[in-house]
Amino acid sequence: MKTTRRDFLKVAGVTALGMAAGAGPALAYSKGAYLPHTEHMDTGHDHLAAKRWGMVIDTRAFHGEADYAPLIEACHKEHNVPTIPGTQDVKWLWTGGFHATFPHNHQEFLAERAHHAAYPLLCNHCDNPPCVRVCPTQATFKREDGIVMMDMHRCIGCRFCMAGCPYGSRSFNFQDPRPFIAEENLAYPTRMKGVVEKCTFCTERLAEGKMPACVEASEGKIVFGDLGDPDSEIRHILAENFTLRRKPDLGTSPSVFYII
Numbered sequence: 001m002k003t004t005r006r007d008f009l010k011v012a013g014v015t016a017l018g019m020a021a022g023a024g025p026a027l028a029y030s031k032g033a034y035l036p037h038t039e040h041m042d043t044g045h046d047h048l049a050a051k052r053w054g055m056v057i058d059t060r061a062f063h064g065e066a067d068y069a070p071l072i073e074a075c076h077k078e079h080n081v082p083t084i085p086g087t088q089d090v091k092w093l094w095t096g097g098f099h100a101t102f103p104h105n106h107q108e109f110l111a112e113r114a115h116h117a118a119y120p121l122l123c124n125h126c127d128n129p130p131c132v133r134v135c136p137t138q139a140t141f142k143r144e145d146g147i148v149m150m151d152m153h154r155c156i157g158c159r160f161c162m163a164g165c166p167y168g169s170r171s172f173n174f175q176d177p178r179p180f181i182a183e184e185n186l187a188y189p190t191r192m193k194g195v196v197e198k199c200t201f202c203t204e205r206l207a208e209g210k211m212p213a214c215v216e217a218s219e220g221k222i223v224f225g226d227l228g229d230p231d232s233e234i235r236h237i238l239a240e241n242f243t244l245r246r247k248p249d250l251g252t253s254p255s256v257f258y259i260i
Ligand code: SF4
Pocket: 122, 123, 124, 125, 126, 129, 130, 131, 132, 148, 164, 165, 166, 167, 168, 169, 170, 198, 252
């Protein structure tokens, strides 16, 4: 979509209002390694590219909640996600039971295994993302490769996107998250009070030719690839396995698939 000067000024105006209201600079980083995310992808020769990035999680290979701990740790360490006790926690990757994960999947006689299993939850990078439609500043936007991004510099903390996301995939920083980061990764920015954040499909790693941190930590149990390429590994896995997506009847078209 082409952004006109008029659209830009509209966005800049709303953003300026948010800044005046006290949002201020949303990010801090100790090294110069962080580059703000843009609508256009890194075109360096090492970067991984796709028409539409997607993920397939083989939940049969995980045998309980504890099996997901290394994945969550890898994600949260890499992205300076704080560990805040209580109900105002910030999470990019977490777990839920079958009914919380697939509430629209009415299985009267659910398999015992599925009943007791845990499922990893993250932003679905929806192909039709309601969070993007409701954001007044375009702080959240969909990239050409399908990744739904956050530009925390533009976020005014209105939380419309949280209301718009039917998956609870976004967290709001009710308080300064920095004191709750155990060991800061200096190559990734920390955030401040008053902004929203979520999983980014590890765009910073894709730009360096690496797979997402949780995919690497899963040791083959999660496959990440190009849904837009009929010959990709992820498309072959989808063709050969029965998968579920979260709340598909809402029309958001999630890019995360679960083999049950
Ligand atoms: S899961 Fe929620 S936050 Fe992620 S793209 Fe979909 S609507 Fe947006």
